[in-house]
Amino acid sequence: SIPEQLRDTWRKLSAAEFAGKEDFQREVVRHIETTLARSLYNCDDGAAYGGAALAVRDQLVIRWNKTQQNQTIRDQKRVYYLSLEFLMGRALDNSILNLDVKDMARDGMGELGFRIEDVISQEHDAALGNGGLGRLAACFLDCLATLNYPAWGYGLRYKYGIFKQEIVDGYQVETPDYWLDFNPWEFPRHDVTVDIMFYGHVNQYTDENGKVVKVWEGGEIVKAVAHDVPIPGYKTNTVNNLRLWASQPASGEFDFQKFNSGDYEGSIRDQQRAETISAVLYPNDNIDAGKELRLKQQYFWVAASLHDIVRRFKKTHRPWSEFSDQVAIQLNDTHPTLAIVELQRILVDVETLHWDEAWDIVTSTFGYTNHTVLPEALEKWPVPLVQHLLPRHLQIIYEINLYFLQQVEKKFPKNREMLRNLSIIEESQPQVIRMAFLAIIGSHKVNGVAELHSDLIKSTIFKDFVAFYGPDKFTNVTNGITPRRWLHQANPKLSDLISSKLGGYEFLKDLSQLENLKKFLNDKEFVKDWMDIKLANKVRLAKYIKETNGIAVNPHALFDIQVKRIHEYKRQQMNIFGVIYRYLQIKEMSLEERKNLVPRAFIFGGKAAPGYWMAKTIIKLINGVGDVVNNDKDIGDLLKVVFLEDYNVSKAEMIIPASDISEHISTAGTEASGTSNMKFVLNGGLIIGTMDGANIEITREIGEENIFLFGNVAENVEDLRHAHRFGKVEMDPKLKKVCDTINSGLFGDANIYAGLLSSLTTGCDYYLVSDDFSSYLTTQDLVDEAFKDKDGWAEKSISSVALMGFFSADRCINEYADMIWNVEPLPEHK
Ligand code: 9GP
Numbered sequence: 131s132i133p134e135q136l137r138d139t140w141r142k143l144s145a146a147e148f149a150g151k152e153d154f155q156r157e158v159v160r161h162i163e164t165t166l167a168r169s170l171y172n173c174d175d176g177a178a179y180g181g182a183a184l185a186v187r188d189q190l191v192i193r194w195n196k197t198q199q200n201q202t203i204r205d206q207k208r209v210y211y212l213s214l215e216f217l218m219g220r221a222l223d224n225s226i227l228n229l230d231v232k233d234m235a236r237d238g239m240g241e242l243g244f245r246i247e248d249v250i251s252q253e254h255d256a257a258l259g260n261g262g263l264g265r266l267a268a269c270f271l272d273c274l275a276t277l278n279y280p281a282w283g284y285g286l287r288y289k290y291g292i293f294k295q296e297i298v299d300g301y302q303v304e305t306p307d308y309w310l311d312f313n314p315w316e317f318p319r320h321d322v323t324v325d326i327m328f329y330g331h332v333n334q335y336t337d338e339n340g341k342v343v344k345v346w347e348g349g350e351i352v353k354a355v356a357h358d359v360p361i362p363g364y365k366t367n368t369v370n371n372l373r374l375w376a377s378q379p380a381s382g383e384f385d386f387q388k389f390n391s392g393d394y395e396g397s398i399r400d401q402q403r404a405e406t407i408s409a410v411l412y413p414n415d416n417i418d419a420g421k422e423l424r425l426k427q428q429y430f431w432v433a434a435s436l437h438d439i440v441r442r443f444k445k446t447h448r449p450w451s452e453f454s455d456q457v458a459i460q461l462n463d464t465h466p467t468l469a470i471v472e473l474q475r476i477l478v479d480v481e482t483l484h485w486d487e488a489w490d491i492v493t494s495t496f497g498y499t500n501h502t503v504l505p506e507a508l509e510k511w512p513v514p515l516v517q518h519l520l521p522r523h524l525q526i527i528y529e530i531n532l533y534f535l536q537q538v539e540k541k542f543p544k545n546r547e548m549l550r551n552l553s554i555i556e557e558s559q560p561q562v563i564r565m566a567f568l569a570i571i572g573s574h575k576v577n578g579v580a581e582l583h584s585d586l587i588k589s590t591i592f593k594d595f596v597a598f599y600g601p602d603k604f605t606n607v608t609n610g611i612t613p614r615r616w617l618h619q620a621n622p623k624l625s626d627l628i629s630s631k632l633g634g635y636e637f638l639k640d641l642s643q644l645e646n647l648k649k650f651l652n653d654k655e656f657v658k659d660w661m662d663i664k665l666a667n668k669v670r671l672a673k674y675i676k677e678t679n680g681i682a683v684n685p686h687a688l689f690d691i692q693v694k695r696i697h698e699y700k701r702q703q704m705n706i707f708g709v710i711y712r713y714l715q716i717k718e719m720s721l722e723e724r725k726n727l728v729p730r731a732f733i734f735g736g737k738a739a740p741g742y743w744m745a746k747t748i749i750k751l752i753n754g755v756g757d758v759v760n761n762d763k764d765i766g767d768l769l770k771v772v773f774l775e776d777y778n779v780s781k782a783e784m785i786i787p788a789s790d791i792s793e794h795i796s797t798a799g800t801e802a803s804g805t806s807n808m809k810f811v812l813n814g815g816l817i818i819g820t821m822d823g824a825n826i827e828i829t830r831e832i833g834e835e836n837i838f839l840f841g842n843v844a845e846n847v848e849d850l851r852h853a854h855r856f857g858k859v860e861m862d863p864k865l866k867k868v869c870d871t872i873n874s875g876l877f878g879d880a881n882i883y884a885g886l887l888s889s890l891t892t893g894c895d896y897y898l899v900s901d902d903f904s905s906y907l908t909t910q911d912l913v914d915e916a917f918k919d920k921d922g923w924a925e926k927s928i929s930s931v932a933l934m935g936f937f938s939a940d941r942c943i944n945e946y947a948d949m950i951w952n953v954e955p956l957p958e959h960k
Pocket of ligand 1: 261262263266415416463500501502507579609801802803804805823
């Protein structure tokens with residue numbers, strides 16, 4: 131660091147925060163003219179975005195540096211959130227909002243000739259995630275900073291985020307998302323690197339004290355390079371860090387010997403091999419990819435992160451026994467579970483701690499969040515693969531398992547079934563490692579993400595662990611969302627209206643204040659403003675649909691939206707079957723009868739995993755139905771079907787505020803929580819849903835009168851499936867009618883949909899569409915009736931928003947901090 135006597139000079143020259151609009155503008159112009167080498171003669175929206183982003187980013191960096199310094203000096207316990215996905219979306223708008231400089235940015239850019247909305251929309255989404263899990267991680271980062279917790283996120287810097295979805299001839303087509311062409315939000319730290327080893331073998335030596343030491347050596351080395359992203363909190367000086375690792379070859383760029391001998395391809399092969407590790411995000415949501423490269427990604431990322439965390443801890447010169455007083459590591463799903471093994475390896479093999487002492491440190495450091503009960507999403511790695519890639523880790527896993535099973539044997543003597551049920555190793559062909567089991571055994575707390583889900587994991591997939599540990603190790607933290615992005619940023623007009631009634635924007639930091647909105651339920655002007663804002667948001671979406679899909683949607687129609695990953699358990703197929711039924715009904719109606727109908731626009735969006743054929747068929751069916759319905763002159767505005775291409779975070783910010791009703795209709799017991807349900811309600815939309823995930827708690831908070839619930843409950847699901855397996859379920863006649871229509875070829879070659887339809891019959895209807903279809907349709911009729919009563923609808927909308935305080939992710943973070951991490955916020959620096 132700089133010698134004491136020179137520090138005054140340094141301080142005088144230190145970068146300063148903007149004093150006002152002119153400072154901001156000066157920085158924008160400076161960046162456009164120098165960093166980007168453009169001028170006022172050739173500055174387009176893209177360059178204006180670049181200038182604005184760099185100017186705002188610099189402000190974040192000033193606070194970021196101070197925050198990091200403050201955290202180092204205070205030396206309090208920190209949280210490390212390990213997530214393979216961070217679905218961040220855009221940063222400029224969010225940074226402007228969190229710095230509370232929106233007006234300045236709007237006026238400042240306006241005077242330079244640019245509309246702030248156009249500038250903001252130039253930014254490429256940071257789409258380093260698939261869906262709910264990655265977006266939750268992004269919301270949590272926002273809240274950790276907003277609440278001034280000393281916290282870091284650790285993830286992978288994928289060169290390609292989630293693919294871009296194009297719809298061609300009704301089918302999903304994937305194209306790469308090269309999001310890094312211009313990314314001012316990251317800082318490569320070429321001086322912060324970690325060498326990561328794969329493969330190799332384990333040798334055993336006896337040291338001078340006669341102790342047997344195991345050494346993992348002879349493997350292939352890849353270098354992890356840190357890329358840091360500043361994460362600002364809302365109206366606080368705290369700016370936390372998200373560290374993303376990129377893979378590079380350990381030994382230089384390319385092999386000169388090969389190059390000199392004319393083997394040009396060979397000379398860069400190693401480089402490509404190394405860079406492949408952080409090249410792509412696996413585009414699977416709730417499906418285990420099971421590929422060697424995925425396991426490599428996981429180890430690469432957790433090993434680099436742990437090395438970094440341990441390095442930081444060692445700088446404090448504390449004894450190892452204090453490690454978990456300084457460090458809390460949260461495992462976001464099982465993807466980072468190898469971190470448990472890696473920390474044990476570091477402590478035992480490198481730091482030479484006794485096994486038991488090391489294991490105590492490990493288990494008091496980690497917490498594990500489970501996000502799914504779906505069997506196809508629970509990670510299991512084949513033993514031979516782990517043996518090959520990480521031989522020392524496999525030995526450690528076996529040892530962890532051995533000691534654990536000894537405890538099990540003590541508690542349940544001679545109970546072979548219990549040993550089999552609880553073993554980390556599943557005795558299949560080949561044997562596999564049950565990562566969730568390893569995560570439970572290596573953590574001090576395990577949490578689910580909504581009440582029903584947390585109960586279900588205790589009574590189903592982890593029930594034997596509850597028998598072993600007792601119930602206290604398991605807890606619930608119901609998910610939440612950040613109201614900054616999902617209300618203030620996505621729906622500024624609504625946020626402004628709320629603030630005008632609540633006397634400011636404090637509610638964005640304390641969402642329970644929304645409750646005061648109830649006082650205005652009878653305020654006619656307020657109610658009108660509320661509904662006018664909804665209409666304006668619908669007009670904006672209708673305009674977008676017209677531009678992108680060429681479909682004219684009447685903004686006064688009921689907007690019925692289902693946007694999320696396409697998955698059979700989320701049941702977009704049931705939604706589109708319902709649309710088909712509605713279409714058939716309308717066709718049969720007289721003109722007089724049609725006069726009573728509420729016009730509806732069904733709007734879908736979401737990506738299917740590229741290898742998930744059934745999900746892709748559902749997309750094709752939605753588009754097939756849209757082609758017929760939207761072009762049927764006899765139907766007009768009464769029914770429209772839209773599939774919005776390439777759903778992502780920034781599109782969600784436009785779509786969600788425009789919804790009247792949104793669909794959260796998963797088979798009961800399958801959706802761990804859902805978080806878009808919360809976003810829709812917070813934006814004044816009502817929901818139709820099953821008794822699943824967080825829908826249940828939303829109902830508890832906002833009241834049954836404000837939500838449209840239908841369908842079977844989780845307790846019945848197993849019996850119903852059983853009945854299907856034994857052929858005891860007759861297909862609902864309405865659903866049969868729908869299937870017959872699809873089979874007639876009305877929506878394109880019936881063969882395309884054969885698999886989807888047979889999943890309902892010969893496939894035993896695993897997701898119970900036929901069991902819920904009838905009550906789904908009846909409930910949709912109730913939605914229509916309710917929508918006709920404009921005042922009643924407005925009342926439901928406002929009173930629901932008023933009761934959404936519980937779903938702020940600030941509440942979640944405080945619960946994690948209190949129940950799992952035992953960390954305190956840090957007073958923010960000046
Ligand atoms: O499917 C769950 C979703 O319901 C939940 O809201 C989200 C965040 O907790 O996690 C999803 N799970 C996964 O993506 C895979 O475990």
